[in-house]
Amino acid sequence: MILRSGLKSFAIAVLAAIGWMKLKLQRQPTLIILTYHRTLPKHHPDREYEQPGMVTAPEVLAKHVDAMSAIGAEPIHLNEWLNKRKEGLPLPRLSYAVTFDDGWRDNYQYAYPILLEKNVPATIFLVTKLVDTEKTFWPEQVLKLVTTQAIPHAAKEFEWLKPFLPHNQPSVPLSLEEADEVIGKLKSLDDQTILSHLNDLPPIYTDHGGKKSGRAILNTDEVNEMASDGLVKYGGHTRHHFRLNRLDDDLALQQEIAGCMEDLQVLNYGQIPVFCYPNGDITDRGQSLVKAHFQAACTTKLGWNTSKQDSYDLHRFNLHDGNSASRLRLLSTIGRSIL
Ligand SMILES: [Zn+2]
Known part of the structure; x- marks a missing residue:
């Protein structure tokens, strides 16, 4: 049994190493997009009522930032990478963009201080009608x-x-x-x-x-504070986090996509935001509305993005304590997913 699990971890390490080698051999500029959801300290009470695949401890996030610089990946804002690519400006050989889905309040409480300290830009995908409410998903x-x-x-x-x-x-x-x-x-x-x-x-x-659990989603003050120095930018994650493939009604689809864009414009950060598909579910009609209103879209598909990647089909790596608590686990999670 021990032998078998030893062989398994050896095989995983080999696969991860091949993955990274493949990435190193990649000639075009490459962007790795990291996906996070909640950032909660190890003993935070909200962890009791959360799916394990949704949670990253703040110190694990800090470890990821250090690991990415150790492998020579530069932090870059997703918008900046997209804009530079569009304008034909030089892109870093290897860069990474941090993204958070859903707009959790804990991103402000526990992730933002780390981003500030390490000067790492990030995008938070807001579910616009949940901002300033005590609702959850x-x-x-x-x-x-x-x-x-x-x-x-x-x-x-x-x-x-x-x-x-x-x-x-x-x-x-x-x-x-x-x-x-x-x-x-x-x-x-x-x-x-x-x-x-x-x-x-x-x-x-x-x-x-x-027992009230309190507000779990960001409010406008927090959203504005994080945007004030340009470190955090916002993208759209629909108005209510309705999965697009479950919306038959075209009006509802428009509300979730075009309406979300309208809500983001109220924040007035002078940029065309990026969209992020709830649950990674994409439909043809949904995608054409996203194309009409947003400059790019993130999916839940695994992989890196070269400068040739379709803007509306950006690939990412979903990270949480369970798959990336140590530097080795992080590199192995990313490395073997890009094979
Ligand atoms: Zn989501």
Whole structure:
């Protein structure tokens, strides 16, 4: 068993090394885009109710910045890289851009100080109608719901959720891993349906003993402060984080894309923002609206970007504590994904 896992990590290390070698041999300027979601210290209470693949500790983020400079990658703002490319100006041989999806308040609290200290620019993709609210996304609501109490399978309020719950142990709250699986399965429903079911639940299930978790999403003051020295810029991540492939109605699609752009213009940072597809889901109609309103788009596809990369099909690496807590893990995660 030990031998097998040793061989496995050796194979992973070899694959990662080949990946990096391939990148080094790349002649065109190359951009690595790093994706983060939440930045929470190791013992922060919000970690109890979050999908593990969403969270990076601030010291891990700092380690990533150091690791990228150790391999000779220059930090660059995504907008700057795109603008330079458009104008035919020289691009760094190897650079990296930091991006955060969703607009979490913890990006301001725990990531921004690191970005400031290390002078690393970043893009935050805002879900514009959630800014200045105490709302969160449905996965966080579901996670809290099913990990803090046993869901009564027989109750009619939970008929919609029942098919997605594990059947074996209905009388205890779910573990974080089980809840994570429930969220994955729930993605077969559309976002508005899930949110309306959650809204309809009686407070007995959702007030969590009266303990308020507070605001989780950025507010305008934080957004402005981070933009004031130009270090952080903003992109669009729709108005409500509705997955585009779940929106049949063209008006709703327009609201989520063109409407999001209008909201960003109110922030008035004098640039055409970049879009980021929620959950990485792309549709033809969605993409044509994105092309009409934004200068580029980030996907969840893995890989680096050369100067020939389609602006509306930017590839990234999703990072979190689970896949990049050490420098070696980070380099291995990126290296083997670019094979
Ligand atoms: Zn998102």
